[in-house]
Amino acid sequence: MNSAPLTKESGYEVGDLPEHSEKAFPLRKDFWQAMLYLLPSFVLFSVFVFYPMFRTIYLSFFLTDYDGMPSVFVGLENYAYIFTSDEFLKSLRATILFVLITVPAGVILALFLALIANEKLKGIGFFRTIFSSNMGMSVAASSVIWLFLFHPSLGALNQMLSTLGLSQVEWLLDPTWAIISVSVTTIWMNTGFAFLIILGGLQNIDEHLYENAGIQGAGYWYQLRRITLPMLSPTMFFIVTVSLINAFQTFGQVDILTQGGPAESTNLIVYSIYREAFVNYQFGTASAQAVILFGCILIVTILQFKFGEKKVHYQ
Amino acid sequence: MKQVKLDGLYKTYDGTTPVLSNVNATIEAGEFFVLVGPSGCGKSTLLRMIAGLEETNGGAITIGNKRADQLMPSERDLSMVFQNYALYPHLTVFDNIVFGLHVKKVPKEERKRRGRETAEMLGLTDYLKRKPRQLSGGQRQRVALARAIVDESPVCLMDEPLSNLDAKLRAHMRAEIKQIQRRLGLTIIYVTHDQVEAMTMGDRIMVLNKGVTQQIGTPLEIYNQPANPFVATFIGSPPMNIAEGEIKDHKLFIEGLGPIPLPNGGAIDQTHVYAGIRPEAVRFVHDPVREKGSGLIEVKNVEVLGNETVLMFTAAGRDWYARWSGQWPVKPGDRIPVMIDYADVALFDKASEKSIKHGQSPDVAAEISREEVLL
Ligand SMILES: Nc1ncnc2c1ncn2[C@@H]1O[C@H](COP(=O)(O)OP(=O)(O)O)[C@@H](O)[C@H]1O
Ligand SMILES: [Mg+2]
Secondary structure (H helix, E strand, O other): OOHHHHHHHHHHHHOOOOOHHHHHOHHHHHHHHHHHHHHHHHHHHHHHHHHHHHHHHHHOOEEEOOOOOEEEEOOOHHHHHHHHOHHHHHHHHHHHHHHHHHHHHHHHHHHHHHHHHOOOOOOHHHHHHHHHHHHHOOHHHHHHHHHHHHOOOOOHHHHHHHHOOOOOOOOOOOHHHHHHHHHHHHHHHHHHHHHHHHHHHHHOOOHHHHHHHHHOOOOHHHHHHHHHHHHHHHHHHHHHHHHHHHHHOOOHHHHHHOOOOOOOOOOOHHHHHHHHHHOOOOHHHHHHHHHHHHHHHHHHHHHHHHHHHHHOOOO | OOOEEEEEEEEEOOOOOEEEEEEEEEEOOOOEEEEEOOOOOOHHHHHHHHHOOOOOOEEEEEEOOEEOOOOOHHHHOEEEEOOOOOOOOOOOHHHHHOHHHHHOOOOHHHHHHHHHHHHHHOOOHHHOOOOHHHOOHHHHHHHHHHHHHHOOOOEEEEEOOOOOOOHHHHHHHHHHHHHHHHHHOOEEEEEEOOHHHHHHHOOEEEEEEOOEEEEEEOHHHHHHOOOOHHHHHHOOOOOOEEEEEEEEOOEEEOOOOOOEEOOOOOOOOOOEEEEEEOHHHEEEOOOOOOOOOEEEEEEEEEEEOOOEEEEEEEEOOEEEEEEEEOOOOOOOOOEEEEEEOHHHOEEEEOOOOOEEEOOOOOOHHHHOOHHHHHO
C-alpha cells in the first residue's frame, strides 16, 4: 500500500528511475511489483487448484484408461450415466442428509459451548482449552478413537448402554445408525474450530452493551436474543458457510469408520468419487461426480451469501 | 429526584490495594453532582459501584431510602451514559433510544410517543431510522443521552460522556446536558477528569485523588477555599501556583520572589508552609520600590489569548503562571516587576497539607451580592 506514493516520489523528485516513460506511467511499475508479490500464490493456486479443476472438467467428458488418461470422448454421457446410477443418487441423498444433520447440530453445539465458556468464572480457561482441544487432532486419530467407542462389544458406548440395561446398538453396522455415527464423529471433530471462532466473536462484543442492558433491566435471554445473536451474526455466517463446505467434502472419517457402508448408507459423495476413481478406475465418471459436487457447493454458498447475509449485521 | 448516599465505601480489586477508601457523600435529589479527579483515581470504579456493575467491598450505598449495594443493577432504578456510548450497532437510533422501554414491556404506542419526545428534545428526529455508525460523534452522544433519559429513571450516572467530542461540541453539550437536567429535575452523578466540566456543570463537586476524597463543595467553594494543595492545583486553569514557603519575621518567604509581609495581627503558628497563589493574584506593579511583597520575575513564555495574557516564569524551582486581563506587550526574557498581596495567598501546613488560610476571592465579582447585580 505504502509503496505507491513512495515510488512516485522517488520517480519525480529523486529521479532514480532511468526511463522517461516510467515517470509518465508511475502505475506501471506498481503493477509489475504487485504481480511479483502475487506470483507465489498464483503459482501454487495454478498447480494445486486451477489446473486440477480444469483437468477434472476436461476428464469428465472422456472415458479413461487405468492411468487416468483420456481415451474416448463421450460428451455428456458420463453425466447422463451417473444421474441414472442408483449408487450415485444414493450417495447424493446420503450427503444431503449428512449435511442437514452435521451443520445445524455442529454449529448449535459450538455456539452453546462458546456461550457457557464466555462466562467470567474462575477456571473457565480450563474449559476453553478442553472445548477447543480437538482442533489439534487429525481426522485419522479422531476417527480411530471413535472406531473404538463404536465397537459393538468392547466399545464404551455399548458398554454404557448395557450398564444402563438398554439394548446394544450396531453403531456402524446398521445402515440407519451408521450415518448418525459418522455424523456424531464429524460434529465432535469440527466443534473445536467452530467453538474457537464463535468464542472469539463473543469476546469481540463490547462489554458495555451488556452492562447497559443489565442496568435497563434486560435478563439473560433477552440479552442473548437482542444483543448477542445479532452481534454474532457475521461470525455465525462465516461458521455456517465453512461448515457447509466442509460437510460436503467429508472423506477421512468415512474411510476409516465405514468405507461407505453398510449398504452404501454412508457413501458420501467425496468417498464415492474416491472409489469410482481409485477402486473402479473410472476417472471419467469420477470427474463428472466431482464437477457435480463443485456445482452443489457453489450453489449452496451462493444461496447462503444471497439469503443468509441479509440477516447479518456488519458493524 | 432521589437522594444517593455513599457511606464509607471501600473497594479493592486484588484484595490488598484499596482503589477507593472511605468515600462518604450525600448526593441530594435533583442535584448535579460531579466526581472529578485525575485519570486512574477511581472515579469510574465509584460510579460503577453505584450502578451495581462493580461490587462494593465495604460501606453502604443508599438510593432513595433503599439500601442498594446488594441490589442488581436493574433494581437500582437508574440509567447510565458510558464514555464510548455503548450504542447497539445493529439497532436503529429509535430502537436504541427505546431499548429500555422495550425491555420493560412498555406498550408500543407509549414507547413511540416517549421515544419521539426524547428524540425531539435532543434534536434527533431526523436520524431515527439511521444506524449508529451513520452518525457523527456528537449525534451518537445525543443518542446515548436520549437512551438514558427516556427511561425516566430518577438517577442518571454519566462516565466522561463528553470526552470523545471536540472542544467546541463539548462546550455546547455541557450547556445542553445541564439544561436537560434542570428541566427534568434529574439527579445526575457525573464523572469527569476535566476541571472545566466540573466547574461549569456541577452544583457540587467531589474531588477525588488516589481513591481518597479530597474535598466536596460547590464549584466556588472548591475554587476559593481549596482544602489542600492537590485540590488547589487541580481546579483552575492555569493551575494555582504552589511553592514551599517559610514564615519568618512576620513575612512569608518564597524563593525567587520578594518577601511578602504579613498584615498586623495576622500571625501564623506554622513556620513551614505551602503557599498557593492563583495566577490572577500575581499582579503587575508600576513602582516596585514602594510596593511591598514585590519582586522581579523573568518571563519564560507568553500566551496572549486575546482577552487575557498568561505569563510563565520560574519561582521556587517550579513553573509559575501569572494571568492578566487584556493584551500585554511582553516577550520571553523580559524582566517584569510583580507583587503578591498576602491576602491573596492560600497557606497549607507543610506536614499535613491541610489548609491554614484561604486566599481572598480573586475576582471582584465574587464580592458583589446578587441583589446588587439584579438591580
Ligand atoms: N477491572 C479492574 N481490575 C483491576 N483493577 C482495576 C479494574 N478497573 C480499574 N482498576 C484500577 O482501579 C484504579 C481506578 O480505576 P478507574 O476507576 O477506572 O479510574 P478513573 O475512572 O478515575 O480513571 C486504577 O488504578 C485501575 O488500574
Ligand atoms: Mg474512568
